[in-house]
Amino acid sequence: MVLGAFLASVIILSIAIAPSLFAHAVDWGDGLPSRSTQHLIFEVTTDKQAYKTNETIVIKMNITNPTDSDVWLNFSSGHQFDYRIISAGGQVLYRWSDNKAFIMVLTHIKISAHSSYVRVFHHTPTDYPLKPGRYMIEGVVVGYFTGSTEIEVLD
Numbered sequence: 001m002v003l004g005a006f007l008a009s010v011i012i013l014s015i016a017i018a019p020s021l022f023a024h025a026v027d028w029g030d031g032l033p034s035r036s037t038q039h040l041i042f043e044v045t046t047d048k049q050a051y052k053t054n055e056t057i058v059i060k061m062n063i064t065n066p067t068d069s070d071v072w073l074n075f076s077s078g079h080q081f082d083y084r085i086i087s088a089g090g091q092v093l094y095r096w097s098d099n100k101a102f103i104m105v106l107t108h109i110k111i112s113a114h115s116s117y118v119r120v121f122h123h124t125p126t127d128y129p130l131k132p133g134r135y136m137i138e139g140v141v142v143g144y145f146t147g148s149t150e151i152e153v154l155d
Helices: 002-025
Strands: 041-046 050-052 057-065 071-075 081-087 092-095 107-111 115-123 133-141 145-154
Touching (some): 041 133, 041 145, 057 133
Parallel strands (some): 050 145
Antiparallel strands (some): 081 133
16 A cells, blocks of 8 residues: 555656656757758759669758758657658659658757758668659658659669
8 A cells, every 4th residue: 555655656756747857858849840940951862863663762861951050850759751752643652651660759860060961761662663654752851841853764
């Protein structure tokens, strides 16, 4: 009985104190892009513009911070980046994050002043095979940026 009351007190105290302790350690803000991200430059590129069928596509997402201050991007989970492949007709054919699970914990990326953060994806035919045609590769920094580039798949 005493042990049960003690544990209940510890749990209640932990719930009451934890947010204020954590808030002092890291300022996560409201999870929305802040004004400090407005000067960041987001680019989505591929290693080539034209590919043969069954060829791996290297997708690079680059966030550049040209300012004199470090910038932190805060995320509500481990899902920080994503990409989609969109047909010439506008249909989403593939989304990298589909059927994936992400850790449910607050995460962040620091982009130092006058530097870049790069994330690279390798889209293989086993992910989703592309037939000959034109496609848009849309890259996403979840909650912050979206950019795109076009590719062509040849016979």
